[in-house]
Amino acid sequence: MASLPVVDLSCDDRKASSKVVEAMQTVGFVLLENVPHFDEKLVFNATEWFFNLSDETKFCVTRKKWNKRAKSVYRGYFPVDDTSISYKEGYEFGPEISADNPELVTASPFIEHNVWPERKEGEDEEAFVIFKQTIRSQYKAVFDASVNFMRLLALGLGLKENFFDHLFIPNTLSTLRLLCYPPRPGPPPADAVCDDGTVLYCNDHADVGIMTMVTTFNKPGLQIKSPDGNWLDIQSPPGSVIVNLGEMLSEMSGNNIKATHHRVVDTGGMRHSCAFFLEPGYFARMPRSLPLPDQQGERKKSEDKMEFFEFGPLLRERLKRNTEFGDDWI
Numbered sequence: 001m002a003s004l005p006v007v008d009l010s011c012d013d014r015k016a017s018s019k020v021v022e023a024m025q026t027v028g029f030v031l032l033e034n035v036p037h038f039d040e041k042l043v044f045n046a047t048e049w050f051f052n053l054s055d056e057t058k059f060c061v062t063r064k065k066w067n068k069r070a071k072s073v074y075r076g077y078f079p080v081d082d083t084s085i086s087y088k089e090g091y092e093f094g095p096e097i098s099a100d101n102p103e104l105v106t107a108s109p110f111i112e113h114n115v116w117p118e119r120k121e122g123e124d125e126e127a128f129v130i131f132k133q134t135i136r137s138q139y140k141a142v143f144d145a146s147v148n149f150m151r152l153l154a155l156g157l158g159l160k161e162n163f164f165d166h167l168f169i170p171n172t173l174s175t176l177r178l179l180c181y182p183p184r185p186g187p188p189p190a191d192a193v194c195d196d197g198t199v200l201y202c203n204d205h206a207d208v209g210i211m212t213m214v215t216t217f218n219k220p221g222l223q224i225k226s227p228d229g230n231w232l233d234i235q236s237p238p239g240s241v242i243v244n245l246g247e248m249l250s251e252m253s254g255n256n257i258k259a260t261h262h263r264v265v266d267t268g269g270m271r272h273s274c275a276f277f278l279e280p281g282y283f284a285r286m287p288r289s290l291p292l293p294d295q296q297g298e299r300k301k302s303e304d305k306m307e308f309f310e311f312g313p314l315l316r317e318r319l320k321r322n323t324e325f326g327d328d329w330i
Helices: 013-026 040-051 055-059 125-156 247-252 311-321
Strands: 006-008 029-033 076-078 089-093 175-181 200-205 211-215 222-225 231-233 241-245 262-265 271-278 285-287 308-310
Touching: 006 013, 013 029, 013 125, 040 089, 040 125, 040 175, 040 271, 125 175, 125 211, 125 241, 125 271, 247 285, 247 311, 285 311, 308 311
Parallel strands: 006 029
Antiparallel strands: 029 241, 076 089, 089 175, 175 271, 200 262, 211 241, 211 271, 222 231, 222 262, 285 308
């Protein structure tokens, strides 16, 4: 089991910021402790509860790709694909959107209302209420923690503490994803089996966006690729979350920080996890390169001469590489 660098959110910001940058330039992953208001037990209970619902109930919140009668395209449930290396089902939530938000039209389908499971006659109403409350509160907890982490990263890179804030506040596409990796009922597809016999639940990849926070509920299966090409087992101890950065942010830094490849292997039995993807707003102006100091401490490029691109269209294209989206997802 690999030991990740640990960042304690209750520590002095400047001390933590140097550790954040060092980790992201080397390992590409850190373990985040003392996340305010994050409750792993609540998240696990909500995750397990949802995936124990009937197929009928889950189908009612399935995205349009799998349910042609559905209205949601970006939010909601996606089922297991028996033919894919990536053998998992998931349920995705975004920020709560008011009915009069103009981005419901201009940034469609990325900005859309969350879809919630509806109680059938005879089912416990309180359980559905608790589920919704949990998702809303924990979404806020991990979003706030992610913004705080990005502030630490900014300080460690020699930028202003709030350099990244405008990308996520007030608008964000950030996603909370509940995940379930059920046991395969039969042999895995040939391309899910590695040369050494390891069976994959999720194939080798780097995240496409900005930042990811994951809790594995202290279960094995997640592996990261070391600089020498070996796969290292990692998992989040109780109460902590694992953080890694995505390709877009790595590219913006001139690959100064890493988007480390990772995968999930089949360790036998049922496995749950929860991931949070910190993403800018659809129309956020992303710098093509960060104004990082050079070795002499001088800025490579003044902020008023920076080049920008719009986040949403690039995300739209990159999601085509994801199994749960694909070329025809929109």
